[in-house]
Amino acid sequence: MMKKVLNNTISVDCVIFGFDFEKLNVLLVDRVLVDEKTGKELFSDLTLTGNHIFEDESLEDAAARILFDLTGLENIYLKQFGAFGDTERLLKPNDQAWLRASGRDPHSRILSVGYYSLLATEKVTLKWKGRNVKWYPVAEVTDLAFDHYTILQSALQALRRELLYEPIGFELLPEKFTLSQLQKLYEVVLGVELDKRNFRKKIARMKYLIPLDEKQKGVAHKPARLYMFSREVYEKTRKEVFDFNI
Amino acid sequence: MMKKVLNNTISVDCVIFGFDFEKLNVLLVDRVLVDEKTGKELFSDLTLTGNHIFEDESLEDAAARILFDLTGLENIYLKQFGAFGDTERLLKPNDQAWLRASGRDPHSRILSVGYYSLLATEKVTLKWKGRNVKWYPVAEVTDLAFDHYTILQSALQALRRELLYEPIGFELLPEKFTLSQLQKLYEVVLGVELDKRNFRKKIARMKYLIPLDEKQKGVAHKPARLYMFSREVYEKTRKEVFDFNI
Numbered sequence: 001m002m003k004k005v006l007n008n009t010i011s012v013d014c015v016i017f018g019f020d021f022e023k024l025n026v027l028l029v030d031r032v033l034v035d036e037k038t039g040k041e042l043f044s045d046l047t048l049t050g051n052h053i054f055e056d057e058s059l060e061d062a063a064a065r066i067l068f069d070l071t072g073l074e075n076i077y078l079k080q081f082g083a084f085g086d087t088e089r090l091l092k093p094n095d096q097a098w099l100r101a102s103g104r105d106p107h108s109r110i111l112s113v114g115y116y117s118l119l120a121t122e123k124v125t126l127k128w129k130g131r132n133v134k135w136y137p138v139a140e141v142t143d144l145a146f147d148h149y150t151i152l153q154s155a156l157q158a159l160r161r162e163l164l165y166e167p168i169g170f171e172l173l174p175e176k177f178t179l180s181q182l183q184k185l186y187e188v189v190l191g192v193e194l195d196k197r198n199f200r201k202k203i204a205r206m207k208y209l210i211p212l213d214e215k216q217k218g219v220a221h222k223p224a225r226l227y228m229f230s231r232e233v234y235e236k237t238r239k240e241v242f243d244f245n246i
Numbered sequence: 247m248m249k250k251v252l253n254n255t256i257s258v259d260c261v262i263f264g265f266d267f268e269k270l271n272v273l274l275v276d277r278v279l280v281d282e283k284t285g286k287e288l289f290s291d292l293t294l295t296g297n298h299i300f301e302d303e304s305l306e307d308a309a310a311r312i313l314f315d316l317t318g319l320e321n322i323y324l325k326q327f328g329a330f331g332d333t334e335r336l337l338k339p340n341d342q343a344w345l346r347a348s349g350r351d352p353h354s355r356i357l358s359v360g361y362y363s364l365l366a367t368e369k370v371t372l373k374w375k376g377r378n379v380k381w382y383p384v385a386e387v388t389d390l391a392f393d394h395y396t397i398l399q400s401a402l403q404a405l406r407r408e409l410l411y412e413p414i415g416f417e418l419l420p421e422k423f424t425l426s427q428l429q430k431l432y433e434v435v436l437g438v439e440l441d442k443r444n445f446r447k448k449i450a451r452m453k454y455l456i457p458l459d460e461k462q463k464g465v466a467h468k469p470a471r472l473y474m475f476s477r478e479v480y481e482k483t484r485k486e487v488f489d490f491n492i
Contacts (some may be wrong), residue, residue: 007255010331010357059331059357083329083359085256085305111256111305111357113329161411 003054008104011112012062013050013084013148015155016070018121019172021181023137024188025121026152027070030132031145033098043094046136047145048152049128050112063115070128077118077171081158082151085111089147098145116155118171163189167208170229178216178224179203208234249300254350257358258308259296259330259394261401262316264367265418267427269383270434271367272398273316276378277391279344289340292382293391294398295374296358309361316374323364323417327404328397331357335393344391362401364417409435413454416475424462424470425449454480 016027032044049070053062063078090099090110099106126133138156143149162168169185170177183199186192203209208230216223262273274292281288295316299308309324336345336356345352372379384402389395408414415431416423429445432438449455454476462469 006355007253009253009255053331055355056333058333059329080328082326083305085299085359087302087304109252109301111359113331113357165407 003056005052006055006057008052008108009110011050011052011110012059012066013048013112013114013151014063014066014070015048015081015114015116015152016067016119017116017138017155017159017172018119018124018135019185019188020121020135021184022188023139025135026138026141027126027133028136028141028144029128030134031098033094033101036101042097045094045143045145046141046148048148049133059113060115063113063117067117070126070133071119071124072127073119073124077168078115079117079158079162079168080113080115082114082154083111084114084147084151084154085109086147092146095146112151114151114155116159118159118168120172120174160190167229167231167234173229176212176214176226176228178226180224182209182227207237208232249302251298252301252303254298254354255356257296257298257356258305258312259294259358259360259397260309260312260316261294261327261360261362261398262313262365263362263384263401263405263418264365264370264381265431265434266367266381267430268434269385271381272384272387273372273379274382274387274390275374276380277344279340279347282347288343291340291389291391292387292394294394295379305359306361309359309363313363316372316379317365317370318373319365319370323414324361325363325404325408325414326359326361328360328400329357330360330393330397330400331355332393338392341392358397360397360401362405364405364414366418366420406436413475413477413480419475422458422460422472422474424472426470428455428473453483454478 018025018027027049028046029049030044031047033042034040035042049066051062051066053059057065059080060078064074064076067076067078068074087109090096090106090108096106121135138152141149141152144152163186169182169189172185173181179200183194183196187194210228210230210233212226212228214226216226264271264273273295275295276290277293278290279288280286295312297308297312299305303311305326306324310320310322313322313324314320333355336342336352336354342352367381384398387395387398390398409432415428415435418431419427425446429440429442433440456474456476456479458472458474460472462472
């Protein structure tokens with residue numbers, strides 16, 4: 001049985017980040033508008049993955065559903081980072097043409113609630129309603145449909161801040177990883193270069209980062225030691241209050 | 247002319263924090279339901295201040311309007327901290343009775359976007375549509391109408407985190423303040439006791455905290471030096487990337 005959509009004024013957009021050991025990527029969907037009569041392509045651009053919410057669904061459930069439909073994965077890290085309701089958010093010409101072509105009121109306003117999620121890209125096989133979904137390097141994205149570029153930047157900002165506070169970076173890595181991979185992840189997400197020695201010193205203080213009796217396999221260079229993140233140790237040793245930075 | 251409400255499914259709730267040099271307070275509204283026939287009070291409880299948004303209004307504009315209607319103040323610090331759309335959020339018995347009595351569909355779902363704002367309480371005169379609005383100590387609030395207690399806790403968490411990153415605490419203080427007042431503010435919001443000597447050491451590093459040639463007046467104890475916060479100096483000296491804390 002088809003589930004009923006709650007209403008046409010609330011939607012959820014997902015900013016799905018992935019890390020491939022080199023750069024931070026985001027999942028985007030091709031949006032192609034074809035002239036019905038001529039079959040000619042009018043435009044093609046990119047959007048985030050989003051959907052309306054169902055009557056019996058919380059916002060978070062809707063975000064998890066979108067993620068599941070797209071990747072087949074459950075229990076993925078999901079974080080709400082903002083609600084977007086500007087009066088102009090659907091008014092760009094491409095977006096207006098798209099809304100008209102799909103039978104929706106181009107003058108309606110839709111409030112979108114944004115969630116970002118983090119995936120180790122190597123795990124993922126993508127499929128979404130027959131539409132073309134691909135990873136794009138975040139650094140190379142310059143424009144998106146609707147206000148999705150604003151939403152993406154807002155997600156990135158939220159991710160950066162969260163990364164300074166919570167051990168969420170590990171969500172972007174496989175279960176076992178090297179310290180160089182971890183450093184690269186921080187560098188790529190925060191957009192900085194970190195000094196290797198200082199980084200290792202910080203690492204040495206993280207009791208929840210467990211060195212394994214195991215090394216990398218199949219690499220050209222000298223294989224590095226593998227580590228894992230222990231959430232259990234993290235929860236037991238975390239400080240109650242962080243130092244303030246103002 | 248009456249402005250038109252966008253729709254009945256989206257609202258904005260404001261968590262308005264104030265600091266009185268002793269404790270963190272929040273503005274709450276009395277909600278009293280009276281039996282129309284008997285005139286008997288059925289219940290009274292407390293809610294946050296909230297409202298629907300108008301057709302031509304962004305979410306932030308709506309929050310600023312609520313704040314203005316309530317306090318007459320403009321350009322107040324406002325920060326979006328979350329969207330609340332759980333399926334159960336309007337289902338408590340009092341809330342259902344309230345919705346019915348005010349002619350609204352008790353089975354509808356409303357998505358609420360939360361903004362918190364910060365006020366130095368001494369500045370404020372309150373008036374709101376003839377309803378009773380008062381400051382309550384945050385620490386003493388144990389329950390609120392709808393999911394407003396959850397929203398309040400979420401705002402508090404967001405405020406605490408923001409306070410560690412940005413110089414927003416000054417919004418809760420008058421223009422000129424003492425270091426003891428600043429320390430008390432941090433202690434009260436973060437719910438910790440801070441060591442005075444360490445606190446003063448941190449303070450000494452904050453170039454944007456400007457000592458004035460002026461002291462407190464009219465206090466029983468030895469008057470302390472007054473300080474002011476310079477946003478200009480802050481913007482010029484802020485670090486681009488904070489140290490990470492994981």
